Amino acid sequence: MGTIKRLNHIFRADGKTIITAFDHGVNSGPMAGIADLGAALKQVIDAGTDAVILNIGMARRHEALLGRTGLIVRADFPCTDYARGSHDSILCVAVEEAVKVGADAVLFNGGPDISGEDIGLERCMISIISRLRRECEQYGMPLIAEMVPGGFNPPAEYINLDSLKLAARVAAEAGADMLKMPYRSGPDGRTYEEVVNGCEGLPIVVLGGAKTNSQEQFFANIDDALKCGAKGVAIGRNIWGHAHPDRVISLLNGLIHEGEDLGQAMKHLD
Template sequence: MIGTTRRRSRLFDPSSGRSVILSLDHGASDGMIAGIENIQDILSAVGKTRTQGVVLNKGLARAWGADVDQRLGLMVQLSGGTKHGLPTYNKSLVCSVPEALRAGADAVCVHVNLGNDLEDRMLGDLGVVTDEAHQLGLPVMAVIYARGGQIVNELDPSLISHSIRLGGELGADLVAVPYSGNKKSFGLAARSCPVPVLVTGGPRKADLTSCLKDMEEALDAGAAGVCVGRNVFQHTDPAEALSRVVERVHGKV
């Protein structure tokens, strides 16, 4: 596990001890949404900030991975599913760990949605990936949401706490979940988790300020960093939005 630990440590800023991961894997699930056409420009800008990693699907990793600054961690998303499928919360493995490694991955991601009739298969996928990735020394980030027929409120604090605990219990090296808005329960789950917990940016918010406020509260509660996507690449100025996120997470230089 030494390789896994060393690679995971590179996803955290040595000064702040926190992580900013930019997620750019939305094209597979959502198609040509606003901002997705500028991924190459965004990748060029990321290296100028204190961002620690980017998440890409395997095709973009192969095509544009060379454009990613070498100090950044390239994280390849292994799960896939589209918004047109039924059920919409279904995620299947569309990339293997060896394929991700050939594409230049420094870490891999698996998306799990709990609280639905496909939960068992997605959990099985996470189990297989953690085993294969750890054999090759690659860290695994489990992105876990409560979505499906059994879920009434995706941000229910007890569900978010369970998602955090689930990722830690099943061997992920990083766990990324939405922020519940409840500092007490989120902090307890994050402190009890054996691996770092990142908070996801979630759907595009009306303004970046409200997104930053949620991130700051989650960091104060115990999050080790953020994994943000739409609130950066769909911003009118993605580079500026990313710089503001980085400053909020790591502090001013």
């Protein structure tokens, strides 16, 4: 009991969501855009984000700001940016702790070892998802799997339709309730719909990734993912790293909730 009710704090009645991710400080420190996290949170919440992702310390610190906004707490932490080449993370937050800060879901990062050289990455992922699933079932807490082939911050070439399909299905088989996934299109007319259709109906939200140099292509990719069946987005730097985060939220609201075409939605940035 409780899982569906909590998911309804993340998804609107249309079954879709705009999630703003603010969990970058644990590995990258006080980046521009989130150095004053309270101000950044207030701006996107006022603009209409449906949910936010926070690390547990910041969820405690900024409880008063969250109000009715959905709260997703990250349960695992990666290494810092100084640890180059590390693609795993470790479980640091118990589900009970997330319950105490009013979380509507817990999130962890996992991914199959696409390189074939890091079996420890897969063992770490299976350990985390298994433990979290058992704890989540105890508390009626939704489990969100951020499934990135190659693990945390992998080489770009590890991410393709086939690796994404595998990653998504692993999470579905292991008991996740929702997926946060990269977007990729494929050659020969293949589409992201293969990923959506391969995970037994679990809702997928598309992650934002690195700060984009091409706004047009970034939002075109989101538009295509939505047309292929994705249920929304979970974006960090491409929201709070933008000169006008509120306008990005308006654009996403147009695409995701209001049914605007890409051209209409892009006008919100003007």
